[in-house]
Amino acid sequence: MTSNPLENPLYYLHNFQQVLCWLEQRYADVLSPEEQRFIADFASLEQPAQALLVRMVMRKGRHFRLSRLNYPEIGDSAEALAPLLALGWVDEQAPLTLEELFGLLPKPELQQSFRAAGLSAKARKEQWLQALQALDLQPRAFGQWCPELDDRLLSLTVMDLCDRLRLMFFGNLYQDWSEFVLADLGVYSYETVEISADARGLRSRADVDGFIYLHQCQEAFESGEALPGVLSRITAFDSTNPWLHKRRDKLLFLLGQHCERLADWQQARQIYLLSQYPGARLRLIRVLERNAEYPAALALAEQAAAAPQSAAEAQQLLRMLPRLRRKLGGPAVARGASREVARLDLCLPRDIDGLAVEQVVQAHLHQPLAPVHYVENSLVNSLFGLLCWPAIFAPLPGAFFHPFQLGPVDLLSADFHERRSELFQACLAELDDGRYRDSIRQRFAAKWGLQSPFVFWGALTEELLEQALACLPAAHLKHWFQRLLLDIKANRAGMPDLIQFWPEQNTYRMIEVKGPGDRLQDNQLRWLDFCEEHGMPVAVCYVQWQETPA
Structure with missing residues (x-):
């Protein structure tokens, strides 16, 4: 699967091609028409164009300055770029926000581009951004932001598609293309396991779409989107894949913990009731207790003690049950003594x-x-x-x-x-x-x-x-x-x-x-x-x- 980067300067292209071949063999019935077309069009490109696209896909972000895309094995990057622009996989006119622009330009170029704004040379870059944000500048193309800079900005339009291909290959989104490089260099080595031709992590298009859907819900939650909207989207999700249901339950568990930190016991209670993630039942008992719903907490704790999900839950229940019974006026129950160590x-x-x-x-x-x-x-x-x-x-x-x-x-x-x-x-x-x-x-x-x-x-x-x-x-x-x-x-x-x-x-x-x-x-x-x-x-x-x- 991998190619030694010390021997082959186009190792990254070879690895990407192997992934596409792997997906064609194992995911033909799962690939969307757009993804199938991408694979076919990619195969028809000349090698420099292929290599330039893969270089961008494997780097961080979606915006790249042409002056920074210099690779000896590719040659003239501007020439390699032309077919990618023709296919629409790269856009030179993508609108950039002010914040995105500040992430791309160093301080001297920003000062040149915003000379008319009278920015103080002694101020920090963050202070410049704050001052310009107050002007409510609208997104615009790189050339409109910086007409005096002799450079071109390239924005990938196929990053979401390539992320979906990466998801199908790895079965997750936390592993990225660097896995290939680390394996190529011998940093990580993996056991060789015989993988059958029909082995795949996501079994259908619905699984792929469901994973992306839940991932977007998690991103929305982590970015600070209002909880009711995120929660309604998660609870609306349904799938026949038990693995995706577990991901859904874990997301609900994380939302429940968030509500606990806010002392929103009622909302946490409703969320934990919806989640089957390990530990959710114990958290629900705690929430009921914190909200002074002692009878409900005791009833659920006794039910859990009769069939604990794990040793960890059983251990916690040994502490909780005497406390809950005491709060309801029951007799004191001595806890079993731990073994002397x-x-x-x-x-x-x-x-x-x-x-x-x-x-x-x-x-x-x-x-x-x-x-x-x-x-x-x-x-x-x-x-x-x-x-x-x-x-x-x-x-x-x-x-x-x-x-x-x-x-x-x-x-x-x-x-x-x-x-x-x-x-x-x-x-x-x-x-x-x-x-x-x-x-x-x-x-x-x-x-x-x-x-x-x-x-x-x-x-x-x-x-x-x-x-x-x-x-x-x-x-x-x-x-x-x-x-x-x-x-x-x-x-x-x-x-x-x-x-x-x-x-x-x-x-x-x-x-x-x-x-x-x-x-x-x-x-x-x-x-x-x-x-x-x-x-x-x-x-x-x-x-x-x-x-x-x-």
């Missing part, structure tokens, strides 16, 4: 080199025969990712549809584990017979640097890996990995900061570090409780700083 208290000199408190504790506890590593979530996740690599990157239908995926698109779906249960079972079975060590070592070497949703290559050294394989019991690894699979989103975070190994004894302990005034977070409490339940050595280290002599 070993405590380590240290009074250490404050680091003057800017080290984090975890690093200070690491340096204090580290010994040649008992090394301490600052791992946080990286070690357990990485060991899981290496052992279960075949299951994670299995080419299941709908899991992979382009070559630049960090992991399967259904990674955080409720049925992620279920769809691969036999594959994960086979991977975890290696923990029972000892094969896991060789498998993890082999993949550490063979897969080094490949993008993964679990493996932290920057944190995982060969030394750390060998100490972990020697000191961490297979039974403990299996407990951790099974817990990860129960709820990947919630459980791949919150693990203790440090781990200390005693290689001669093949033992270890994990250490959660808390600086002065810091307290344990909910996901950390859940991990600590889990470790205690399964007899895993873990401690919480509370640090106080030594008083500095006056």
